[in-house]
Amino acid sequence: MSVSGLCEVCQRPAVDHTCDRCGNLVCDRHFDARREICSECVTQIEGGDPADPTGTGDDMPDGVDIYRF
Template identity: 45%
Template sequence: MSVSGLCEFCMQNEVVDGCDRCGRLVCERHYDKKTGFCTDCLKEMGQSPEENDTQHRKPDDVDTYRF
């Protein structure tokens, strides 16, 4: 999707995509690539971006896992 402008949530970051549910133009921080929904729509559906990506999430500031 080729869009330009500011995120409709934070009004600071550049738009990366639009929500497939509500159509709002949002930045990377407010967009969940896995579902295609904005963070607001995920909250309304009782989900969060973290819940959708628990399988692939790493702890903050960690590049690799060591066992």
């Protein structure tokens, strides 16, 4: 399905999915393909943080393991 807009979780423009449960437009990072629902709905069902779908709890951006100054 082709959708357009911003991810309703992280506000990124790369929206590829619509949640079957609540209708949110979400990016790949915030979509559970197995259940076809967004990370916010997964959080409501299972608990956790919708902004951290990987459950790592780190505040680092994607692909960054070490900060160097």
